[in-house]
Amino acid sequence: MKGDAAAPLVKGEGTAPAALKDEGVTPPPFTRHPAQSLIQVSDLARHYQIGEVSVPALQGVSLSIEQGEFVAVMGPSGSGKSTFMNLLGCLDVPSSGRYRLAGEDVTGLDPDQLAHIRNRRMGFVFQNFNLLSRASAQENVELPLLYANVPAAERHRRAREKLAKVGLAERAQHRPMQLSGGQQQRVAIARALVNEPPLILADEPTGALDTHTSLELMALLQALNDSGITLVLVTHEADIAAFAKRVLLFRDGRVVEDRLNETPQRAAEML
Ligand SMILES: Nc1ncnc2c1ncn2[C@@H]1O[C@H](COP(=O)(O)OP(=O)(O)O)[C@@H](O)[C@H]1O
Numbered sequence: 704m705k706g707d708a709a710a711p712l713v714k715g716e717g718t719a720p721a722a723l724k725d726e727g728v729t730p731p732p733f734t735r736h737p738a739q740s741l742i743q744v745s746d747l748a749r750h751y752q753i754g755e756v757s758v759p760a761l762q763g764v765s766l767s768i769e770q771g772e773f774v775a776v777m778g779p780s781g782s783g784k785s786t787f788m789n790l791l792g793c794l795d796v797p798s799s800g801r802y803r804l805a806g807e808d809v810t811g812l813d814p815d816q817l818a819h820i821r822n823r824r825m826g827f828v829f830q831n832f833n834l835l836s837r838a839s840a841q842e843n844v845e846l847p848l849l850y851a852n853v854p855a856a857e858r859h860r861r862a863r864e865k866l867a868k869v870g871l872a873e874r875a876q877h878r879p880m881q882l883s884g885g886q887q888q889r890v891a892i893a894r895a896l897v898n899e900p901p902l903i904l905a906d907e908p909t910g911a912l913d914t915h916t917s918l919e920l921m922a923l924l925q926a927l928n929d930s931g932i933t934l935v936l937v938t939h940e941a942d943i944a945a946f947a948k949r950v951l952l953f954r955d956g957r958v959v960e961d962r963l964n965e966t967p968q969r970a971a972e973m974l
């Protein structure tokens with residue numbers, strides 16, 4: 704199976720993805736100097752200007768994330784988690800501080816350059832799936848390739864491959880409304896994967912899912928992490944953070960705790 708890019712990570716509906724580690728997810732085509740962190744932020748800050756008042760949403764955040772890490776971002780509502788994720792995802796720019804992604808300083812780039820980096824370097828998964836309701840699962844997954852000007856035949860092929868990978872080969876022509884919440888989120892993951900990014904950013908991806916479906920989703924995300932994809936995932940829930948290898952705790956826009964989880968739970972074993 705190794706090297707078979709179409710090997711499913713989820714074998715059919717409601718089945719525990721077994722032996723995922725060797726199931727042939729090709730590591731992202733991404734070379735860099737070993738000493739170089741995937742993500743490196745120093746003294747990162749983001750202030751929102753509301754009238755005369757400057758609200759500090761994030762301040763003094765300095766940390767590195769290495770390729771292959773699985774980081775859970777936790778903290779109370781309003782503590783800066785989404786602000787941090789938006790900066791990591793190049794969806795927003797910091798008020799001050801530096802951000803290096805794979806060694807490249809992205810702090811001063813213009814919106815077009817940031818869009819290019821987003822498309823090449825990362826996939827996004829959101830709480831509410833953010834799928835186009837009038838488009839099929841396949842068309843949703845193809846979307847990032849459309850932006851990257853990939854020819855149609857190649858788009859179809861790669862989208863089908865990723866849908867198969869998340870166990871939805873048979874649902875390619877379904878629209879989001881015809882899919883369960885867990886299936887919709889897997890479409891979103893297939894879409895996040897379609898450009899083979901080294902990094903996936905997920906903001907409360909299990910927030911709209913029931914417990915069992917959340918476990919299935921976490922098993923899928925852990926399998927992706929096993930294959931070498933770096934994961935940064937916001938969650939409110941300690942149960943979900945327990946799957947991560949590292950936990951960052953935010954409070955009042957600052958990182959107040961950064962700890963390694965030596966014994967992450969395995970979601971696939973809990974299904
Ligand atoms: N667009 C915005 N304009 C003004 N203030 C904002 C905006 N987005 C977030 N904030 C403020 O920044 C702080 C951090 O918000 P956020 O990063 O969304 O927190 P979290 O995701 O942890 O709930 C909060 O005080 C929030 O009210």
Ligand SMILES: [Mg+2]
Nearest residue numbers: 781784785786
């Ligand atoms: Mg948030």
